[in-house]
Amino acid sequence: MIRIKCPYCGLRDHSEFNYIGDATKIRPVSPELANDEEWFDYIYIRDNPRGVHQEYWQHITGCRSYVKVLRDTVTHEVLKTGLPSDDLLFSYEAEK
Numbered sequence: 453m454i455r456i457k458c459p460y461c462g463l464r465d466h467s468e469f470n471y472i473g474d475a476t477k478i479r480p481v482s483p484e485l486a487n488d489e490e491w492f493d494y495i496y497i498r499d500n501p502r503g504v505h506q507e508y509w510q511h512i513t514g515c516r517s518y519v520k521v522l523r524d525t526v527t528h529e530v531l532k533t534g535l536p537s538d539d540l541l542f543s544y545e546a547e548k
Contacts, residue, residue, distance in 0.1 A: 453466065455530060457533045472518065473504035476505070482496055504531065504544070506541055522542075
């Protein structure tokens, strides 16, 4: 079972959350100037990393907030959680 710590509600079972997607994808800086290829890449092309990865989840049965989760995709261990604006990988590496 995966346990995710919501920044507002505390530690909860993953069944209270929906996986939203890859938190490492960068939206085009100027959306109105982005071409079809840039939008296609942003929306559809995803890596399938092995190991530590940042993801977005939404606390759907709780406060409905978005949570950034740093998770090991091999073991499913949640290493760190925070707000969507947090750089979890940087703070995780700094703590090591």
